[in-house]
Amino acid sequence: MSFSPSPANSSDGNLSPAAPVVALSHVSKIFGRFAALRDVSAEFGPGRLYAILGDNGAGKTTMLRAMVGLARPTRGTVTILGCEDLRAVTPEIGYMAHPTLLYEEMSGMENLRYFAALYGIANDQPCEQAMRGVGLDPGLSRRVGQYSQGMRQRLSLARALVHNPKILFLDEPFSNVDVVSAREMVRVLANMRDQGKTVFIVTHQASLLEGVADEFVGMAAGQIIARTRDLPLPQERPASAGRTSR
Amino acid sequence: MSMGAITRVSLAKDLRLEWRSKDAINSMVFFALLVVVIFSFSFDPTAEESRHIAGGIVWVAFLFAAVVALNQTWARELRNQVLDAYRVSPAPANSLFLSKALGNFIFVAVLEAVMTPLFMVFYNLRSIGPAYELAVVAVLATWALVVNGTFFAAMSIRTRSREVMLPLILFPISIPALLAMVSATTAILTGEGAFRFWMVLLAVYDVVFTTVCLLLFETVLHAE
Secondary structure, three states: OOOOOOOOOOOOOOOOOOOOOEEEEEEEEEEOOEEEEEEEEEEEOOOOEEEEEEOOOOOHHHHHHHHHOOOOOOEEEEEEOOEOOHHHHHHHEEEEOOOOOOOOOOEHHHHHHHHHHHOOOOOOHHHHHHHHHOOOOOOOOOEHHHOOHHHHHHHHHHHHHOOOOOEEEEEOOOOOOOHHHHHHHHHHHHHHHHOOOEEEEEOOOHHHHOOOOOEEEEEEOOEEEEEEOOOOOOOOOOOOOOEOOO | OOHHHHHHHHHHHHHHHHHHHOHHHHHHHHHHHHHHHHHHHHHOOOHHHHHHHHHHHHHHHHHHHHHHHHHHHHHHHHHHHHHHHHHOOOOOHHHHHHHHHHHHHHHHHHHHHHHHHHHHHHOOOOOOOOOHHHHHHHHHHHHHHHHHHHHHHHHHOOOOOHHHHHHHHHHHHHHHHHHHHHHHHHHHHHOOOOHHHHHHHHHHHHHHHHHHHHHHHHHHHHOO
């Protein structure tokens, strides 16, 4: 059985009361003969924390990359803050990928200074604030290559936050992070949501977000199969498994 | 921040990364040194012969060595997928291109400064024409090598065999520039021929390809 929610189509029908900050309309992304996303339509409201769940290959990362403009949909449109030209809204987007997106030969502050400059930020204060916000010392002179995996993940989060974006897209932020650090990161992200930011988190560690996420979005075979407030997700899978004949 | 400011910040970052890793400069110098030594043993030319062949050997050596730097500058952006962080930022694509091209220009200029005295010793070179003109040729020729090289290296970074792909694309398109830089250098060293014509050709090549690269780079950066 195929399940493809239309805009405002959700399990309780009332999950997006305000104007959506992110809207996907019939989005498909096809790599060769493989459909990573299949006609996905969904709307996501402001000031909410969304946990995107699913098995490997379900299309979570591709959907996130399509949302931030890194993967151009083969079909359909992505709208952010009412704008289809995603280049125009990049200052409002914070993106943390599975790789760290950091230069290993530079220190944490040097990395943040560089990425802040790309957003027109020329002073150190936001960088120091972002580092402290994720529990790192701005005075740390060690190069990122010498950081532990957990520290890299936290610095990567700081990089995504440094320009104070309205919407955060985080791909596997808790991977390789110990439970204590992961819970600390969840607390930081919940605070962001409480400040009115919209947060999307792709993760395999759904239990970390129980009681924190406003909505769990389940994906399988390139489609959204469920949107619920609570875990566990309904185990509903589309009939076909990601292949397309175009 | 203006485009110039972001270019400056990106260039400073690239210079800092290279200063710390020395990936590009070490391999370039070592490669160019090998070429100089091997050619000097192969030909053993007289001073007069050297003046006629040195232009070709010097610029081919610099072209091959530059490819190493060109691959390195973008390989750095692929590690940890840092390039994606730039792509999702509002920074102009051309700032990244200009910073990379200027960085490569500096790396190749350093290589030339180190290798030119060695060439002169190994090939017993003395210029008959006005030697200061060689500096102008060097600037124009180096820019011709790096501007296209930076652009095509960016194009080839997502291909599977990018180290092979870059020379395959870059060398054919560099032939007019290579012809101009070799002919201008030979004309100056021997004091024969119209080196000004070749310098004008190099300058036109630089302007045309810089413009084309700047116009197309945004598409290349955001291509999947």
